[in-house]
Amino acid sequence: xxxxxxxxxxxDHDILDPQEMFLTVDLDDGGTETFQILKIFExxxxxxxxxxxxxGSEDVYFYRYSEDAAGNPxxxxxxxxxxxxxxxxxxxxxxxxxxxxA
Numbered sequence: 001x002x003x004x005x006x007x008x009x010x011x012d013h014d015i016l017d018p019q020e021m022f023l024t025v026d027l028d029d030g031g032t033e034t035f036q037i038l039k040i041f042e043x044x045x046x047x048x049x050x051x052x053x054x055x056g057s058e059d060v061y062f063y064r065y066s067e068d069a070a071g072n073p074x075x076x077x078x079x080x081x082x083x084x085x086x087x088x089x090x091x092x093x094x095x096x097x098x099x100x101x102a
Contacts, residue, residue, distance in 0.1 A: 023051055025063075025075065040065055043090035044083070049075060050091050062087045 021037040035051035038060065042048075049065040052058070062084065063075035078084045 022054070023049070023073075023075065035061065039091065039094060041090060041094055044086040046083075048078075048087045048090075050087075060091075062091070 023035045023037055024032050025035065026032055034054050036054055038050040038052055040047065040049050047065040049063050051061050051063070053061075062078055064078060066074050066076070068074065078087060
């Protein structure tokens with residue numbers, strides 16, 4: 001599984017059924033891409049979302065995650081390598097915990 005920064009575009013909680021959770025992202029080139037949501041998590045005082053393409057690829061993409069006052073979700077690009085490292089380190093830690101608990 002390779003990890004990648006976002007390429008375009010609350011509290012730590014588990015996705016109950018990630019196979020049913022999808023995110024469509026508007027790309028810089030005007031297109032869209034649909035991703036399966038793997039996890040929404042907190043790291044370094046921010047919320048992030050880890051997603052993978054629905055094309056069978058093993059790539060994982062990371063975005064900042066937020067919700068507005070009405071609960072509508074939004075994603076933003078991760079801007080720095082340092083922030084990206086914070087997000088993937090926490091994601092790796094959560095994966096390790098999930099494997100340990102299984």
